[in-house]
Each structure stands twice: as C-alpha cells, then as structure tokens.
Amino acid sequence: MNTFLTIILVLLMLATLGVLGAGVVGMVRGGNDPRRSNALMRYRVLFQMAAVLVFGLILWLMKP
Numbered sequence: 001m002n003t004f005l006t007i008i009l010v011l012l013m014l015a016t017l018g019v020l021g022a023g024v025v026g027m028v029r030g031g032n033d034p035r036r037s038n039a040l041m042r043y044r045v046l047f048q049m050a051a052v053l054v055f056g057l058i059l060w061l062m063k064p
Helices: 002-029 035-064
Strands: none
Touching: 002 035
C-alpha cells in the first residue's frame, strides 16, 4: 500500500511541477490568455493539495 501511495505522490508532484512549468513558460512568452493562466493556477493548487493529502496519509499509515 505504501508503495502505491508513494507512486501516486510522485506522480502528483510531477503533475504540479508540469503545470507550474507551463504557467511560467506562458508568462515568459507574454500575451497569454488570462483564463488559461487562471485554469493552470487552479490545477496547480489542486495537484498540490492532493499531494499534501497523500503525503499526510503516508505519514499516518507509517506511524507505529
């Protein structure tokens, strides 16, 4: 179970990093759609929240 949750955690962290990178690239290029930037920010927050919850669940399952 811990291995499965660890894999999910890594995938969520990579998704967060990918969405963050897409937002930064869009900001550097300039002239991007504000709705797209807002959607990317929402996805980033969602992925971060899910990663923190999975991390907390892993810690909770590992306690003696």
